[in-house]
Amino acid sequence: MKPGLLLVLWLVAALAGWPGAQAAAQAASRAATEPAKAAAQPAAGAAEILVMLHLPAPHFRADGYSGASYRDDAGRQARQRIAETLAREHGMRLMEDWPMPALNVDCFRMRLAAGQDPAAILAALSRDGRVAWAQAIQDFNAQGGTGAAGDPLYRVQPAAAPWQLAQLRKAATGRKVLVAVIDSGVEAGHPDLAGQVALQENFVDGQSYVAEEHGTAVAGVIAARADNGIGIAGIAPEARLMALRACWQADGGTRCNSFTLAKALNFALLHNAQVINLSLSGPQDRLLQQLVGVAQARGISVVGAIDPARSDGGFPASSPGVFAVAADDAPRHNAQCLQAPGRDVPTTMPGARWGMVSGSSYAAAHVSGMLALIGELKPQLSGERLHEGIVRSSGPAPLTGIDLCATIMRITGKCSCACPNPSTDKLARSP
Amino acid sequence: MFLRMPQPFHRQACTFALIGLACAAATAAQAQVSGSAGLVSDYLYRGISLSSGKPAARLSLDVDGAHGWFAGGQVVSGQLASQSHRNAQWLGYGGYAQRLPSGMSWEAGMSAYAFHGAPGWNFREAFVGLAFDNYSARLHYSPDYLGFGDRTVYAELNGGAALPAGWRFFWRGGFLAALNHAINSRAEARIGVARAVEGWQLQLSLDAARLRGQGGSSGSYEASPASSKVRSKTVLGLARSF
Numbered sequence: 068m069k070p071g072l073l074l075v076l077w078l079v080a081a082l083a084g085w086p087g088a089q090a091a092a093q094a095a096s097r098a099a100t101e102p103a104k105a106a107a108q109p110a111a112g113a114a115e116i117l118v119m120l121h122l123p124a125p126h127f128r129a130d131g132y133s134g135a136s137y138r139d140d141a142g143r144q145a146r147q148r149i150a151e152t153l154a155r156e157h158g159m160r161l162m163e164d165w166p167m168p169a170l171n172v173d174c175f176r177m178r179l180a181a182g183q184d185p186a187a188i189l190a191a192l193s194r195d196g197r198v199a200w201a202q203a204i205q206d207f208n209a210q211g212g213t214g215a216a217g218d219p220l221y222r223v224q225p226a227a228a229p230w231q232l233a234q235l236r237k238a239a240t241g242r243k244v245l246v247a248v249i250d251s252g253v254e255a256g257h258p259d260l261a262g263q264v265a266l267q268e269n270f271v272d273g274q275s276y277v278a279e280e281h282g283t284a285v286a287g288v289i290a291a292r293a294d295n296g297i298g299i300a301g302i303a304p305e306a307r308l309m310a311l312r313a314c315w316q317a318d319g320g321t322r323c324n325s326f327t328l329a330k331a332l333n334f335a336l337l338h339n340a341q342v343i344n345l346s347l348s349g350p351q352d353r354l355l356q357q358l359v360g361v362a363q364a365r366g367i368s369v370v371g372a373i374d375p376a377r378s379d380g381g382f383p384a385s386s387p388g389v390f391a392v393a394a395d396d397a398p399r400h401n402a403q404c405l406q407a408p409g410r411d412v413p414t415t416m417p418g419a420r421w422g423m424v425s426g427s428s429y430a431a432a433h434v435s436g437m438l439a440l441i442g443e444l445k446p447q448l449s450g451e452r453l454h455e456g457i458v459r460s461s462g463p464a465p466l467t468g469i470d471l472c473a474t475i476m477r478i479t480g481k482c483s484c485a486c487p488n489p490s491t492d493k494l495a496r497s498p
Numbered sequence: 499m500f501l502r503m504p505q506p507f508h509r510q511a512c513t514f515a516l517i518g519l520a521c522a523a524a525t526a527a528q529a530q531v532s533g534s535a536g537l538v539s540d541y542l543y544r545g546i547s548l549s550s551g552k553p554a555a556r557l558s559l560d561v562d563g564a565h566g567w568f569a570g571g572q573v574v575s576g577q578l579a580s581q582s583h584r585n586a587q588w589l590g591y592g593g594y595a596q597r598l599p600s601g602m603s604w605e606a607g608m609s610a611y612a613f614h615g616a617p618g619w620n621f622r623e624a625f626v627g628l629a630f631d632n633y634s635a636r637l638h639y640s641p642d643y644l645g646f647g648d649r650t651v652y653a654e655l656n657g658g659a660a661l662p663a664g665w666r667f668f669w670r671g672g673f674l675a676a677l678n679h680a681i682n683s684r685a686e687a688r689i690g691v692a693r694a695v696e697g698w699q700l701q702l703s704l705d706a707a708r709l710r711g712q713g714g715s716s717g718s719y720e721a722s723p724a725s726s727k728v729r730s731k732t733v734l735g736l737a738r739s740f
Contacts, residue, residue, distance in 0.1 A: 123530065123595065126603075126605040130534045130572070168601070
């Protein structure tokens with residue numbers, strides 16, 4: 068037998084039983100099983116961090132393994148090995164990973180041992196050539212509370228009369244516009260939401276998808292069915308929802324974190340959302356900021372709820388180009404802030420119920436619905452141009468609340484209702 | 499029969515230089531090293547068998563740098579039609595790939611093939627490609643494909659989709675255009691399913707090639723009167739990825 072062939076056979080046999088290969092396989096297996104065991108919240112006193120490793124672009128490989136999904140790429144085991152090594156070197160526990168091709172990184176969640184200083188480990192990782200970057204996992208909170216013919220509750224919807232929703236529906240309903248609701252779980256089977264949820268995914272580890280109050284309420288404001296004889300009418304009743312559960316109900320509130328939100332944003336990017344609704348707020352976050360930036364670069368409109376308790380309104384509302392929205396009964400936060408109905412808003416609730424809600428979360432949902440309407444009429448307008456047309460073009464006069472009919476008239480040149488201001492924006496004349 | 503070029507040892511040197519580059523890059527701290535080792539029931543390359551229809555072992559290595567550069571190599575226990583026993587067939591490659599803000603990615607690179615015991619078959623190619631979601635397209639240009647003195651362009655389109663229970667479906671369509679001798683052009687296609695289980699990769703595919711004026715499917719490249727034949731074969735592969 069030729070030496071070359073012998074070499075090949077020896078290498079195959081050696082690698083089949085190679086400890087490194089076995090360790091890699093075990094690592095991959097562990098990583099695949101850890102998420103099921105990992106709780107949504109770290110154990111008390113055990114902080115978690117995110118470690119980003121470079122995710123190469125797909126390219127020619129001799130073995131030709133081309134994954135059918137971004138989670139099935141051939142080089143994943145290489146990154147698993149590096150992550151295992153990093154976790155071992157710093158005394159951490161590798162929990163799971165989530166490739167984010169939009170950012171060219173594979174994001175590894177790692178849990179620190181009790182008493183470890185996250186700042187020291189992050190500083191050490193930032194100097195490590197194997198690591199693209201690393202950051203702490205931060206907490207975010209939903210910005211709204213819940214209480215408990217056509218559409219019986221339509222008349223009490225605060226947007227019904229001022230936004231002339233009934234007349235507007237003659238011109239636009241948000242038909243086929245895909246709106247990602249990154250929130251707690253949405254009750255897709257609610258009678259006022261039946262058929263409105265096109266995609267549903269859970270990104271909260273250790274839990275299955277469940278219907279929750281905040282997500283269901285936000286979804287209802289955006290896209291509850293109209294003229295179905297029950298409940299309310301959404302601002303864009305023919306929009307399609309992507310119900311991405313990145314938040315969970317806990318301690319009377321709705322919580323999310325950097326990792327769950329990043330996974331959901333990554334999913335929304337991969338599935339071509341046209342509007343992303345983030346009715347939540349928290350601190351500045353590098354990973355989320357980059358994902359929002361990619362969304363904006365792809366023309367997606369991103370809507371964030373303002374947290375009145377934070378001086379900058381909180382992230383993502385404070386991020387440039389994001390539609391930052393406050394409730395119209397709250398003080399105007401800054402010149403770039405939009406105000407929309409956000410007090411005593413009737414909307415859908417889990418258990419096939421309806422209830423009244425208040426907060427900037429629901430004001431943001433109104434703006435997401437508005438953007439879906441515009442998206443139907445002017446699908447070629449990017450989120451950046453819309454932001455320019457709606458927010459920055461509002462001039463020095465403070466916006467006390469959106470005049471939806473006038474806004475749509477100005478942006479699209481189309482309106483079926485009595486528009487107080489017939490002037491149209493240059494965007495209306497664009498193709 | 500085509501005339502063979504003089505033995506192109508510089509092509510063999512190019513192959514091992516690229517493999518050496520991959521090995522050198524693998525030692526860098528930020529390098530991501532992956533690969534696979536395994537067996538295939540028949541080593542089909544663009545529609546023709548390079549293992550005389552016999553099973554072959556293959557080992558591949560791929561190295562990704564932090565800034566988009568990549569390199570790699572492969573060795574297969576192949577057997578050309580003119581050979582009486584298996585010989586190592588080497589492949590080295592290197593290039594650059596980048597993902598664009600739109601989500602699409604592009605790549606450009608070169609590859610070099612060396613056949614132990616048949617250096618006249620050695621050849622090099624340059625390639626460019628695009629990939630998006632689960633699809634990729636690539637164009638390869640060779641000034642002297644398989645050493646036959648024929649300039650060729652090979653176009654391939656690949657796709658895949660996830661199936662239930664961890665399986666995935668994949669397909670490829672390819673066309674090799676022989677620029678000097680159109681009779682040597684051929685179309686090929688591959689369709690199959692694969693599954694990864696704890697580091698093991700199992701693939702089952704149906705490979706088909708439409709040969710124009712070629713006498714055999716075992717690496718022979720002899721012209722026969724113009725005709726068109728479709729040959730197909732089921733191929734099973736098992737590999738350990740690392």
